Amino acid sequence: MKHGLERLGQLLDRHVVGHDEAKSALLLALVCREHIYLEGPPGSAKTRMAELAARGAGLGFFFYQMHRDTRLAELVGDVVLERRPLAAGSGERIHQAIEPGGILTADVCVLDDISRAPGEALNVLLRVLNERKFGERPIPLLCAIATSNPLRDEYYNEPLDPANLDRFALQLKVSGLIQSGDRAQARELVDRFADGSVQEQPEPQAVLSRAELDAAHAELARIEVPAAEKDRLVEFLRRLVVDYDCDETNSLLTDRSFLVKAVKLLRGRAFLAGRARVERGDLAVLSQMTTFRVPEEVQLKVPELIGEITA
């Protein structure tokens, strides 16, 4: 069962140099059915990774480039008007209907440049992502992968509001290999393109299926979370709130994310490592949850904090 996910990991490694953290987070998101948000500068392989993960997982796949004019219809299918004549000569009825498509029929969706979309479209998205249903109709969506450029002046984007951001359990910052000065990886990347081998590569084939992912997800519930790890999780949250002054005004430490989703992600980590129980090392995943949920200066200290707690 795990093999499909392993193959997907290999596929990502084959196509993308570096970015190990983002790659494993993508796998985790797929197996845990959580949404993931990747933020980074242009040209740092965000979209590429998202697309590869979605395609390689062999799932119904919807890619959408968010933009300023994004309309509801583009996300959920076609909005059409229907005119229907009423009983002989008594007039007609016009109504608006949605022919489901896009996010309503996909297993995985990639929402590129999410911070560019107007609030109007995002509000619908928020509800759909959270409830995984549209109106009364359940949708097959497993996982939404959103990408965004950094929220800075020269980009015409606006920060996601906290409610939208909280839908994405996993949140990562991605940076370019060249920009981050990673010489060895930059060299590997240049070599790939200088060899010309990349251009020949075919589009990836699916290495996983929905059935396999469903089975993996069912497996999660059987993974044991020892009391000691639960204690550590709560200790981590306590330290954030008490020692680092994280509260409603500056942070998003919601019960939903940190008492429900965090546990699921811990299990997911254990599952991907082939274990039947959560170990303390799995707590590292918490730093991928706090990324944009705590103030930046606190986030810098989170890995250290996790280190202290798991020592």
Place this chain on the structure above:
Amino acid sequence: MKVPELQRLSEHLDRVVFAQEPAKTGLVLAILAREHAYLEGPPGSGKSALARAAADAVGARSAELAFHRDASAAELLGELHLRRELRGSRERIAIERALGASAEAELLLLDDLSRAPGEALGLLLRALAERRLGPHALPLETAIATAGAPDLESYADPLEPGALDRFAIQVRMHGLLAARSFSTARAFLDRELAARATPAFDRATRHALQRRAAQLPFEPAARAALLRAVERLTRAAGAEPALFSDRSFARAAPAVLRAHALWRGGDRVQPEDVRALRYMLARRLPEELEGEVGALLEQAIREPAGTESSAPGARPAAAADRSGGAPAPGDGPRHTLPVESLEARQLSLAAVAPVASARGDEGAEVESLLRALAGRLERGAVRRGEDAAGAPRSFRRMRRLEEMLDADPVDAALFSEGRLPSGARVYRRERRNAGGALAVLRDVSASMEGRLASSAGQVVAGLVRVAARRRMRLGYVEFNHEAERFAADGAFFHRRYRRALALARRSRAEGRTNYEAPLRAALGELRGCAGRERHVVLLSDGMPILGDPNVRNERALAQRLGVKVHTVFLGLGECPKVLDEISRETGGLRFEARHAPGGRVTLRERGERR
């Protein structure tokens, strides 16, 4: 030695556009490498003519998109149509996108790209990058965008980094006259230029050339040189490395180098092909560094393998070159970069003496200060207001019939059939309103020399940009023993951001420090200036020697007016207490520069930190 077809291509281009070699070469490389290109230059420098000529000369099917303020995704990607069809007894009305001529083009010309509202481009640029529009694969090989130089005072928003990064090739063009190339200008008068270029070859030949370029082997030495060059360039770019993306420099650069190898008639990519990087840099490096690029690349090419790690040596060498060292020998990078244009440009800004460009390490540090200040200035400072010339932000009901042009298509159709008595939905267009006032007070006393002056210059330039983005009114004072105000159009607070930027580059250091004079001058102006968001940034390096050292009157006045005074201490010794007190009393931010060993300057917030 050159490939005959490419030789012919040069000749055909020369018949239509005179001179402008960097731009011509850049376009040829883009077409050979199947990458997108961006040409930036002043009006009338031949950008569009050259783009069209290139399309014709390589025998490509081309289409042209003209950009303007209201260019919308729909317009760029194909019109939206209403389609009505009968299904049984029902009629279905849906919106569909009709593919336009641009979907057929092999070479797409994007004219005046900078006129498009920043955000409308996202979709188009994705289509360009993937050469795919929804389910349709596009035959697109190269898109050539032209744009005017970004200008703080112009109405167009500058293109964002993500958009620019889609264009691997980026060349800045200079008018012959502005670049003071008078002899070339004279020669221009003797030339008869054709209106349109004739094809130098056909599609099959073009594709064969592209394949040939893509298959050229890449020498390991050339890879090493490419990496060295990218490393040097990122370091030179300093604070703004956003555009040194993996996409451009790991993925596109090898293709561009291959094209360059073919262009010069080589049979493999060699270290010298790293020179092609110069055609990728217009908006990736600050303009001030344009003159140094050649030397930087030559160093990367020549540096023998195995010494990459000795990179720190690069900086002094580059600096020596800048301060008048001999230009690189050989066929040299310099003849293609119109160096003389730099002086001309700076002269045209204002009659101020330019200082050597500040760059590198300190740049990165100044960034943190600017971010903090920008955050403070931004808070509640700028409200968006409805404005017919603004960017569309959301929908509202139509108020006047002429707004139909800006209406949602379905609504418009229904309204036109009389089915929507309340009117169609139209875009609400908004733009940022004036966002308060900012006075920058810069110490130019004798101790503000060299590195300090350049740090101060960067801070001032950054503040001017922050003000420009927020449409804040700006005042600028230089002070030593006395304060010198710089008025524009007779007013102290103004929006002549470009002029203020030119002033920021100026370096002078004389006289002694006096805080009273500049604060009094700025507060006096702020007193008569409405609005809640009023800020003063005081940059200084030392103790006030003249005037009231405690500036009691001014502190009281600032508090009474509710003006926030932010202080930046750039000096070597202890920060004068008075700076702390001013900031604390007025709710301003406090920064100081620290001088680390090795000559680095770092800026950080002063005072108590938790």
